[in-house]
Amino acid sequence: MSYFDAASAAPLHAVARQALTASLDEGWADPARLYREGRRARMLLDAAREATAEAVGCRADELVFTASGTSAVHSGIAGALAGRRRAGRHLIVSAVEHSSVLHAAEVHQAGGGTVTEVTVGRTGAVSPSGFAAALRPDTALACLQSANHEVGTVQPVAEVAASCRAAGVPLLVDAAQSLGWGPVEGAWSLLAASAHKWGGPPGVGLLVVRKGERFAPQGPRDERESGRAAGFGNLPAIVAAAASLRAVRAEAAEEEVRLRELTERIRARVPGLVPEVEVVGDPERRLPGIVTFSCLYVDGETLLHELDRAGFSVSSGSSCTSSTLTPSHVLKAMGVLSEGNIRVSLPPGTREEDVERFLAVLPEVVAGVREKLGAPVSTGEAVSRPGEDTALVVDALGRRCPIPVIELAKVIGDVPVGGTVRVLADDEAARLDIPAWCEMRGQQYLGEEPAPGGTSYTIRRLT
Amino acid sequence: MSYFDAASAAPLHAVARQALTASLDEGWADPARLYREGRRARMLLDAAREATAEAVGCRADELVFTASGTSAVHSGIAGALAGRRRAGRHLIVSAVEHSSVLHAAEVHQAGGGTVTEVTVGRTGAVSPSGFAAALRPDTALACLQSANHEVGTVQPVAEVAASCRAAGVPLLVDAAQSLGWGPVEGAWSLLAASAHKWGGPPGVGLLVVRKGERFAPQGPRDERESGRAAGFGNLPAIVAAAASLRAVRAEAAEEEVRLRELTERIRARVPGLVPEVEVVGDPERRLPGIVTFSCLYVDGETLLHELDRAGFSVSSGSSCTSSTLTPSHVLKAMGVLSEGNIRVSLPPGTREEDVERFLAVLPEVVAGVREKLGAPVSTGEAVSRPGEDTALVVDALGRRCPIPVIELAKVIGDVPVGGTVRVLADDEAARLDIPAWCEMRGQQYLGEEPAPGGTSYTIRRLT
Numbered sequence: 001m002s003y004f005d006a007a008s009a010a011p012l013h014a015v016a017r018q019a020l021t022a023s024l025d026e027g028w029a030d031p032a033r034l035y036r037e038g039r040r041a042r043m044l045l046d047a048a049r050e051a052t053a054e055a056v057g058c059r060a061d062e063l064v065f066t067a068s069g070t071s072a073v074h075s076g077i078a079g080a081l082a083g084r085r086r087a088g089r090h091l092i093v094s095a096v097e098h099s100s101v102l103h104a105a106e107v108h109q110a111g112g113g114t115v116t117e118v119t120v121g122r123t124g125a126v127s128p129s130g131f132a133a134a135l136r137p138d139t140a141l142a143c144l145q146s147a148n149h150e151v152g153t154v155q156p157v158a159e160v161a162a163s164c165r166a167a168g169v170p171l172l173v174d175a176a177q178s179l180g181w182g183p184v185e186g187a188w189s190l191l192a193a194s195a196h197k198w199g200g201p202p203g204v205g206l207l208v209v210r211k212g213e214r215f216a217p218q219g220p221r222d223e224r225e226s227g228r229a230a231g232f233g234n235l236p237a238i239v240a241a242a243a244s245l246r247a248v249r250a251e252a253a254e255e256e257v258r259l260r261e262l263t264e265r266i267r268a269r270v271p272g273l274v275p276e277v278e279v280v281g282d283p284e285r286r287l288p289g290i291v292t293f294s295c296l297y298v299d300g301e302t303l304l305h306e307l308d309r310a311g312f313s314v315s316s317g318s319s320c321t322s323s324t325l326t327p328s329h330v331l332k333a334m335g336v337l338s339e340g341n342i343r344v345s346l347p348p349g350t351r352e353e354d355v356e357r358f359l360a361v362l363p364e365v366v367a368g369v370r371e372k373l374g375a376p377v378s379t380g381e382a383v384s385r386p387g388e389d390t391a392l393v394v395d396a397l398g399r400r401c402p403i404p405v406i407e408l409a410k411v412i413g414d415v416p417v418g419g420t421v422r423v424l425a426d427d428e429a430a431r432l433d434i435p436a437w438c439e440m441r442g443q444q445y446l447g448e449e450p451a452p453g454g455t456s457y458t459i460r461r462l463t
Numbered sequence: 464m465s466y467f468d469a470a471s472a473a474p475l476h477a478v479a480r481q482a483l484t485a486s487l488d489e490g491w492a493d494p495a496r497l498y499r500e501g502r503r504a505r506m507l508l509d510a511a512r513e514a515t516a517e518a519v520g521c522r523a524d525e526l527v528f529t530a531s532g533t534s535a536v537h538s539g540i541a542g543a544l545a546g547r548r549r550a551g552r553h554l555i556v557s558a559v560e561h562s563s564v565l566h567a568a569e570v571h572q573a574g575g576g577t578v579t580e581v582t583v584g585r586t587g588a589v590s591p592s593g594f595a596a597a598l599r600p601d602t603a604l605a606c607l608q609s610a611n612h613e614v615g616t617v618q619p620v621a622e623v624a625a626s627c628r629a630a631g632v633p634l635l636v637d638a639a640q641s642l643g644w645g646p647v648e649g650a651w652s653l654l655a656a657s658a659h660k661w662g663g664p665p666g667v668g669l670l671v672v673r674k675g676e677r678f679a680p681q682g683p684r685d686e687r688e689s690g691r692a693a694g695f696g697n698l699p700a701i702v703a704a705a706a707s708l709r710a711v712r713a714e715a716a717e718e719e720v721r722l723r724e725l726t727e728r729i730r731a732r733v734p735g736l737v738p739e740v741e742v743v744g745d746p747e748r749r750l751p752g753i754v755t756f757s758c759l760y761v762d763g764e765t766l767l768h769e770l771d772r773a774g775f776s777v778s779s780g781s782s783c784t785s786s787t788l789t790p791s792h793v794l795k796a797m798g799v800l801s802e803g804n805i806r807v808s809l810p811p812g813t814r815e816e817d818v819e820r821f822l823a824v825l826p827e828v829v830a831g832v833r834e835k836l837g838a839p840v841s842t843g844e845a846v847s848r849p850g851e852d853t854a855l856v857v858d859a860l861g862r863r864c865p866i867p868v869i870e871l872a873k874v875i876g877d878v879p880v881g882g883t884v885r886v887l888a889d890d891e892a893a894r895l896d897i898p899a900w901c902e903m904r905g906q907q908y909l910g911e912e913p914a915p916g917g918t919s920y921t922i923r924r925l926t
Contacts, residue, residue, distance in 0.1 A: 038776070232657065
């Protein structure tokens with residue numbers, strides 16, 4: 001098996017395992033207690049905090065350990081918003097933040113706050129000027145990830161932090177995907193991260209609040225972790241998290257070069273190996289281990305199953321793989337194809353031969369899924385019958401992604417160049433995937449309008 | 464070293480350790496994923512949930528894993544109150560609940576809700592009729608612990624649950640201290656617990672919400688754990704928690720008899736070994752492993768240090784051992800002595816000889832601390848000089864617990880029988896400890912009144 005989903009959860013680093021096992025014996029007592037076992041636990045906790053703070057680039061007393069990255073994000077946003085209540089109730093987030101950030105923003109909005117979602121370009125990055133333009137006199141907090149978890153695009157955090165600082169607005173950085181690779185640059189004010197993303201154990205998140213930032217912890221009070229993370233601390237896991245962060249950092253420079261070469265290989269070769277593929281995310285400013293692409297005429301769930309059968313564990317932002325039947329909000333915000341979406345995120349230590357094997361297997365897997373779904377064979381040729389302008393209608397109501405796009409592709413050859421075709425669909429993914437298909441195939445997307453039972457999408461054939 | 468503080472955190476059970484280590488290899492992936500590692504993680508999670516639900520006595524789909532017992536309590540109370548918002552905003556808690564419950568009640572009150580704290584008797588138990596009397600038409604939720612964490616007193620949960628049920632009010636039981644010993648009886652509606660209290664790893668709590676109970680999770684949404692516990696699950700620890708709960712339950716019947724005999728030995732012998740001691744908590748309806756007593760004229764912190772030097776790890780509810788300089792709210796609610804307080808909580812497997820060694824060491828440790836503090840030597844005789852009624856005043860302003868009580872004890876011999884003495888003190892513990900001293904020594908406590916710089920407590924000498 002090749003596990004290529006490190007961005008969801010990285011396998012436990014060997015150092016984390018050793019530290020966890022060792023501290024099960026030393027670190028189970030309450031570090032607030034005065035007796036020997038408590039003092040020993042306190043020493044372990046202090047040492048873990050020092051080591052982690054050093055890796056983050058902050059003071060030890062600015063960093064608390066939380067129960068997860070999600071809880072660090074939730075507590076950080078709630079505490080910062082409450083601490084800045086007098087400044088206003090406006091929150092800025094990018095449109096491609098992790099769901100934990102977007103869900104915290106929903107709660108803020110439901111409670112009477114206002115939220116601006118800063119859009120991203122087609123590579124998934126915000127523009128520093130676009131972000132700066134969202135700053136208002138009543139902005140209490142801005143949030144930006146250090147790098148995107150689905151497409152690997154690195155965000156311009158330092159530039160955004162500078163404009164936030166100039167406006168007197170704290171910036172919270174969700175560094176979950178990047179902290180294992182290095183500290184976050186720029187003058188950020190708060191930072192959240194998650195140990196299981198860098199090879200530490202689950203159950204440990206980090207919340208850093210720079211000295212001098214206004215912060216009012218929400219929820220029932222609890223004196224542990226400076227009042228910012230309630231509950232008995234998960235000390236053995238905290239010790240393991242600290243040890244593994246140090247270990248992955250020591251290996252980061254070398255691994256970064258290696259993984260970047262492997263993901264670049266996937267980026268470069270997939271479009272040649274698989275017809276009708278869109279590789280997404282920034283080609284340059286990206287994390288070393290993540291590469292994401294979408295395959296036309298394929299449904300993500302079947303693709304995941306077939307890749308799993310072939311021995312590869314990857315994830316997908318396609319709608320059919322989520323419980324909500326909507327495509328990934330990241331792909332949506334980028335305006336790229338969501339059907340047949342595959343995220344490959346390589347854990348440190350990934351072997352070259354496994355990537356080669358993936359590249360060898362992928363074309364036949366995609367072809368197999370397409371054949372099953374009756375996708376059009378890509379000939380590159382289209383039969384043009386100019387003169388006929390009967391507006392063709394494809395009824396894909398009740399059909400799930402990628403069927404509407406497949407049906408569209410099947411009939412486009414029957415549409416005269418310059419003529420139009422309408423697709424009726426009620427699957428949410430069509431709204432994203434039909435325009436994306438047009439972009440990929442050089443056809444013109446004319447827009448959508450409500451139709452009985454769904455939406456009508458109109459496409460003009462150009463080539 | 465003898466670790467006698469299992470009620471704070473129990474050392475990891477051998478089975479928990481094995482399960483944790485084993486599942487580090489199998490249980491690190493995201494159980495929501497469709498690939499092999501994810502399915503394996505999902506199977507482990509499902510099996511852990513089934514096993515834990517069986518031990519709790521609930522359905523698997525009623526139980527979610529949280530990041531700690533504290534977070535289970537916080538989420539449980541917030542969700543139940545929100546779910547019952549239409550019934551009203553009245554919350555009932557006992558006065559001796561764990562701080563996580565009381566702090567959640569504070570938040571509810573700060574948000575406009577009302578809270579009734581049900582008082583307890585001198586043994587620490589609520590009376591079922593007293594609890595029932597607090598129920599109102601607008602009561603949204605009632606909370607009662609299964610057993611007290613500081614004195615071991617078992618609460619009448621089944622009776623209280625019955626009256627709550629009759630009134631249509633859900634009862635949330637904090638079962639943190641008792642779940643390792645057996646399921647909670649009675650018709651409770653919600654239950655919270657914490658794995659590290661039964662020998663499981665830190666980082667795992669349980670929240671059970673019975674089917675049909677109204678429950679509206681608060682905070683940012685998260686689809687994991689039925690929307691009731693946000694964040695990436697701590698699966699290896701969850702597996703270990705489930706395995707160790709099963710293991711401690713298998714050993715519970717035998718260990719209960721053994722530990723009950725050992726704590727009974729301490730209860731019975733300490734008053735004979737150490738003069739001026741009050742053993743607190745219910746002598747019959749109590750947890751097997753907890754015994755608590757308070758020693759006059761001793762400060763808790765020094766006592767803890769000396770016991771630690773002698774090789775015993777215990778905890779204390781005395782004010783001088785907490786960061787707030789107020790005595791334990793439990794001892795306060797019970798109206799018992801708080802100075803020189805010691806809680807002995809024996810972990811399963813505690814050896815008889817260690818308890819015997821504790822009983823051998825305790826008298827000299829207490830005597831040593833008393834000598835250092837200049838406490839009065841207990842002679843049992845008091846010089847009586849009837850006729851003199853000059854109201855004596857002891858100025859203990861600025862002196863910390865147990866000095867005010869020591870000074871009172873020193874002068875009581877100079878007070879004629881029938882005469883009074885006033886103690887001026889500004890230490891919060893005096894409010895509890897001076898009446899408790901009167902009760903123990905057969906003197907009459909007449910009450911308190913404000914005095915410049917503190918409070919004046921008046922005592923009449925009776926014997």
